[in-house]
Amino acid sequence: MLRSIGAASAALALACAPQVAEASVIVLDFEGVGDQVSVGEFYNGGTDGAGNSGTNYGVSFSTTSLGIIDQDAGGSGNFANEPSPSTVLFFLSGGAATMNYAAGFGTGFSFFYSSSASLGGTINVYEGLNATGALLASLTLSPNGGTCSGDPSGFPFCTWTNIGVGFSGIARSVDFGGTANQIAFDNITLGSTTAGGGGNAVPEPGTWAMMLLGFGAIGFTLRRRARRGELAQAA
Numbered sequence: 001m002l003r004s005i006g007a008a009s010a011a012l013a014l015a016c017a018p019q020v021a022e023a024s025v026i027v028l029d030f031e032g033v034g035d036q037v038s039v040g041e042f043y044n045g046g047t048d049g050a051g052n053s054g055t056n057y058g059v060s061f062s063t064t065s066l067g068i069i070d071q072d073a074g075g076s077g078n079f080a081n082e083p084s085p086s087t088v089l090f091f092l093s094g095g096a097a098t099m100n101y102a103a104g105f106g107t108g109f110s111f112f113y114s115s116s117a118s119l120g121g122t123i124n125v126y127e128g129l130n131a132t133g134a135l136l137a138s139l140t141l142s143p144n145g146g147t148c149s150g151d152p153s154g155f156p157f158c159t160w161t162n163i164g165v166g167f168s169g170i171a172r173s174v175d176f177g178g179t180a181n182q183i184a185f186d187n188i189t190l191g192s193t194t195a196g197g198g199g200n201a202v203p204e205p206g207t208w209a210m211m212l213l214g215f216g217a218i219g220f221t222l223r224r225r226a227r228r229g230e231l232a233q234a235a
Helices: 002-020 205-234
Strands: 026-028 059-061 066-069 087-090 096-105 108-115 121-126 135-141 161-166 171-178 183-190
Touching: 096 183, 108 121, 108 135, 108 171, 135 161, 135 171, 171 183
Parallel strands: none
Antiparallel strands: 026 183, 059 096, 066 087, 087 183, 096 171, 108 161, 108 183, 121 135, 121 171
């Protein structure tokens, strides 16, 4: 009986795996970007302002978009509880850090953010590069800083909110905005409305369907095995 359940469970896992791990989903956690240097072409086959390079996703950032490393990891950032190990995105000038993705992405995107206690932020998703073209989506980010657990140097940037937005069309740039030096972003996830690296992801409709089919198969196997056991005992 256990072997039958295991076989059905394995079939369920194989059926669901392609639905969960979609190749189009990209997570940018900024690990490897230098402290207070431009992210630049770090995710676009080039380097950040300090010469560091990451995975080439075809994603680039404006010169105002900076990485910053937590003080606990030897950097200058006074934040804590960040979703990724030690590096986040922020900006010191202008009104936003702008992300460009020439190939474009649909479905939606998501991220974590941490702000001061009184200043939130804004997110604008555009059809064109460099925050141009049609505005596909816009978000207002409420302030989430304040008293929370974490290392002492992390106050008030120690609460991270996971937020996402869906939209129609193809986006090619996003403005991560707010007040300079008062908001940070992490685990920017393209192609999913639940940010990677924290919280519980909500399965897409296709995944739910596969899970229900799998659970039904397991239930059928259990009932059949139980019925066979009753017949054998009666005989």
